[in-house]
Amino acid sequence: MNFWALMLGVLLSGVPKIEVSEQSFDFGYGFVGEHYRHTFWIYNHGDAALEIKKIRTFCGCTTTELKRNQLAPGDSTSFDFIFDTQGFFAERVKWAYIRSNDPRDSILKVNVTVRLYEDYSRTPFQVEPAYLHFNRIDSLADEVVLKLVNSSDTDYNLEIIETPAALERPELSQSTLAVGKELELAFHPRDGIRDPSLFKSSVTFEAWTPQEIVRFSVPLHIRR
Numbered sequence: 700m701n702f703w704a705l706m707l708g709v710l711l712s713g714v715p716k717i718e719v720s721e722q723s724f725d726f727g728y729g730f731v732g733e734h735y736r737h738t739f740w741i742y743n744h745g746d747a748a749l750e751i752k753k754i755r756t757f758c759g760c761t762t763t764e765l766k767r768n769q770l771a772p773g774d775s776t777s778f779d780f781i782f783d784t785q786g787f788f789a790e791r792v793k794w795a796y797i798r799s800n801d802p803r804d805s806i807l808k809v810n811v812t813v814r815l816y817e818d819y820s821r822t823p824f825q826v827e828p829a830y831l832h833f834n835r836i837d838s839l840a841d842e843v844v845l846k847l848v849n850s851s852d853t854d855y856n857l858e859i860i861e862t863p864a865a866l867e868r869p870e871l872s873q874s875t876l877a878v879g880k881e882l883e884l885a886f887h888p889r890d891g892i893r894d895p896s897l898f899k900s901s902v903t904f905e906a907w908t909p910q911e912i913v914r915f916s917v918p919l920h921i922r923r
Contacts, residue, residue, distance in 0.1 A: 715770075716745030717801040719809055724780075726813040726903055727914025728822050730829055732785050734899035735813055735916055737861060740777045741797065743770040751776070752798040759783050760793045760811075780811055781899055790814045813916065822915045823851035823906060824876075831886055831902070832920040836895045839888045845902075845917060848881040855906040855913075857882070863900035863919060865892045876906070895921060 720740035729735055743749035751768040763779040770776060782793050790812065797807040819826040825848040833840050849855060854877045862868040867887045876882055886902070901916040 713746035713772075714803070715743055715747045715749035715772075715799070715801050717749055717797070717799045717804055717807055718742045718744050719797070719807065722808070723810045723812065725914055726782075726811060726901065726916040727905070728819060729784065729813040729815050729901070729916045730819075730918055731788055731815040731817055733830065733901070733918035735782045735784065735811070735918065736863065736900035737780050737811055737903075738777050738864075739780055739795075739809055740775055741765075741770070742775045743772055745801070746772050748772070749774075750800040752800065754778060755796045755798070756780070757794065759785075759787060759791075760795065762795055780809070782811055782813060783899075784813065784815050788815050819915060822913055823853065823855055824848060824915075825850050826915070826917060830918045830920045833888060833898065835922045836893055836898070839892075839921070842885045842887045845884045845886065846881055847876065847884070847904075849876045849878055852878055853908055854878055855908060858905045860903040860905050860914065862902055863897065865889060865894075865897040865900060865919070866902070 724737045726735045749770040751765055754762050756762055759782055761781045765776050765778050767776045780795055792810055792812045794808055794810045799805060827846045831843045833843055854875055856874060857876050865888060867889055869884045898919045898921045901918045903916045906913045
């Protein structure tokens with residue numbers, strides 16, 4: 700079959716088209732030695748079936764299994780990108796490569812970024828506690844309270860960017876945290892969660908002013 704015949708066959712039969720919810724995610728500042736987790740969504744915006752052949756990561760990273768690796772036109776699926784930061788320090792960028800049968804984008808790259816330190820001193824806030832501890836998986840705490848104190852000299856708008864699947868998403872009682880003020884957030888485990896791997900995750904916040912944007916992520920903990 701010559702090239703033009705092949706192209707005509709492609710036009711007549713349709714092709715898959717892979718797209719992702721975002722090609723990068725920034726956790727901001729994180730606590731060294733913890734796990735950080737983000738959910739990426741994969742979409743088929745073409746007019747033929749999309750096959751996800753493999754998702755490959757490298758040192759320090761894993762991904763969860765896809766619920767489906769065959770997507771009809773208009774369908775979607777998701778995977779979690781998990782970064783185990785043990786042994787890493789300072790700013791790190793990690794990648795995952797998604798292989799598919801999209802003839803125009805057969806290898807799609809996504810990445811996550813995190814800036815790892817031993818405290819939250821590079822953020823505008825005091826963060827207490829440093830991580831959210833939920834006891835053991837068979838005796839989870841009913842709630843864990845996180846306190847944020849604006850220790851800077853600037854008022855910040857505040858938003859929760861991502862909440863782990865293991866937790867209910869709390870409502871912010873205020874969208875702006877003024878200088879010297881504090882905010883308490885109660886985090887509750889979802890009913891029926893008994894998978895320890897879901898607690899290898901984090902809550903990601905974004906704080907901003909017209910001049911800057913700061914992200915930081917607070918990890919979850921359970922006892923082994």
